[in-house]
Amino acid sequence: MSSAAVGKTQSDSHGSGQDKPDTGWRLLKLRDLRWLWMGQAISQIGEGLNKVALLYLVYNLTNSTLMTTVIGVLQTVPPLILGPVLGVYIDRFPKKWLMMGADTCRAGLALIIPLLYAANALTLPRVYIVVFLMAVVATIFGPALSSTVPLIVERAQLTAANALVASTAMIGMLVGPAVSGLGIATVGMQAVLYVSSGTFVLSVLSLSRLHLKQSRSQEARQRKGGSFSKDLKEGLRFVFVKHRTIAGFILASLCYSLASSAFVFLLPVFAEKVLHVGAMMLGWLWSAYGAGMVAVSITLACSQQHRAGTRLLFIAGAMVIGGVASFVLAGTAQLILSIVLVALIGAGLASFTPIVWGMLQEMAPEKLRGRIFSIFNTGAMSASMIGMVAFGWTTDRLGPQISLFGMAGVFWLTAAAALALWKFADMSQVKSGTDQQGQRVAC
Numbered sequence: 001m002s003s004a005a006v007g008k009t010q011s012d013s014h015g016s017g018q019d020k021p022d023t024g025w026r027l028l029k030l031r032d033l034r035w036l037w038m039g040q041a042i043s044q045i046g047e048g049l050n051k052v053a054l055l056y057l058v059y060n061l062t063n064s065t066l067m068t069t070v071i072g073v074l075q076t077v078p079p080l081i082l083g084p085v086l087g088v089y090i091d092r093f094p095k096k097w098l099m100m101g102a103d104t105c106r107a108g109l110a111l112i113i114p115l116l117y118a119a120n121a122l123t124l125p126r127v128y129i130v131v132f133l134m135a136v137v138a139t140i141f142g143p144a145l146s147s148t149v150p151l152i153v154e155r156a157q158l159t160a161a162n163a164l165v166a167s168t169a170m171i172g173m174l175v176g177p178a179v180s181g182l183g184i185a186t187v188g189m190q191a192v193l194y195v196s197s198g199t200f201v202l203s204v205l206s207l208s209r210l211h212l213k214q215s216r217s218q219e220a221r222q223r224k225g226g227s228f229s230k231d232l233k234e235g236l237r238f239v240f241v242k243h244r245t246i247a248g249f250i251l252a253s254l255c256y257s258l259a260s261s262a263f264v265f266l267l268p269v270f271a272e273k274v275l276h277v278g279a280m281m282l283g284w285l286w287s288a289y290g291a292g293m294v295a296v297s298i299t300l301a302c303s304q305q306h307r308a309g310t311r312l313l314f315i316a317g318a319m320v321i322g323g324v325a326s327f328v329l330a331g332t333a334q335l336i337l338s339i340v341l342v343a344l345i346g347a348g349l350a351s352f353t354p355i356v357w358g359m360l361q362e363m364a365p366e367k368l369r370g371r372i373f374s375i376f377n378t379g380a381m382s383a384s385m386i387g388m389v390a391f392g393w394t395t396d397r398l399g400p401q402i403s404l405f406g407m408a409g410v411f412w413l414t415a416a417a418a419l420a421l422w423k424f425a426d427m428s429q430v431k432s433g434t435d436q437q438g439q440r441v442a443c
Contacts, residue, residue: 027161027301032152032210039206040145041168043103046199048176049183050110053192054131056184057113061124071131078135079381086140087374088231091367095148096210102141103207107200109134114190143373150361150369151212156305158358163300166354170293235371245425246363246372249356250379252417256319257383259410260349262391262403263326267342270400274333281335288339292346300354311355312422316415322348323411330404348411
């Protein structure tokens with residue numbers, strides 16, 4: 001029996017007699033999805049702990065903002081350079097063991113820095129090496145995770161399942177940095193990194209409970225091995241020549257990523273230079289942004305999956321609303337209105353990834369998912385870097401309002417890309433869900 005069939009059997013075992021597949025938190029009744037969600041939530045909290053502790057450490061070692069920003073560069077380089085290459089190997093090996101291996105490596109790497117610190121052997125180059133290696137491991141984990149979800153749930157549950165998985169990133173973003181800051185202030189940076197290592201160990205234990213059966217095609221690929229260059233070309237050819245609809249989704253993702261990452265970095269500047277508020281009100285803006293993302297994630301998780309065209313129109317509408325909110329935000333200095341607008345932007349941004357991931361998972365053959373998602377992530381990361389640099393420069397030279405106008409334009413461009421896909425793309429392989437079944441259900 002294939003992995004997809006195993007996931008379907010799990011769903012049928014608790015949903016017999018129901019015409020509509022479970023969504024929302026009911027999806028966590030699926031044993032494998034429950035363990036995957038728990039492992040990813042714990043892992044995301046560990047990443048949040050780790051990120052803040054490393055930034056604090058480097059700034060304390062160097063007292064240099066520039067040297068601190070090198071952390072971000074080192075975390076970005078591996079997906080750009082190694083993404084498509086690692087995608088070949090992600091397709092060759094079982095996803096469960098890849099994810100467990102990745103988090104085992106992250107647990108060990110998180111231990112290195114406090115141990116070196118305790119031995120008075122910690123230097124800045126060694127910190128940078130550890131950060132780079134952790135980024136390489138994370139480059140493996142992401143596509144492996146995206147490739148695992150379709151092995152657990154039915155096609156009609158992909159958007160809801162992806163929204164649940166995406167919610168773990170928000171949990172990590174809200175819990176990890178706050179706990180890390182409190183830990184650094186009370187028990188020290190070393191203790192925080194020890195705890196971070198422990199979270200990755202807990203994630204490995206959760207992932208070990210998955211029962212994902214390898215498909216026959218993957219077992220055959222492992223036995224045969226195959227040429228690396230041939231496999232790499234196969235993935236690139238599938239995306240850019242054979243199935244250009246996927247290339248269209250990557251193009252839409254490039255537009256989305258140009259502004260989505262930059263907005264997060266622009267928010268503190270907007271709070272200081274336009275609203276003239278301090279850290280407390282900035283916290284309210286951050287909370288509004290997170291609340292908007294959580295609201296849409298819950299909505300997607302608790303909804304039956306629509307037709308492909310309806311999902312693309314949902315993305316287009318969300319991007320239009322996000323663009324309007326960014327445009328209006330650039331022209332207001334009212335705090336309450338700004339909080340509402342930031343929440344709308346967060347809601348618009350949260351709609352993109354779960355839906356696009358679900359559609360890619362439906363279109364991508366199982367044997368190519370690792371390569372396709374690695375190429376997708378590489379493109380998104382490249383656009384994020386360009387967006388952060390471009391909008392950062394614009395903010396410094398022309399002011400945050402001009403950057404917000406520019407982001408509004410990028411949001412609308414993403415909406416146009418979604419509409420182009422809705423109008424012209426071949427969606428024959430995206431068949432799950434119907435418009436009539438797209439009603440909200442109890443979570």
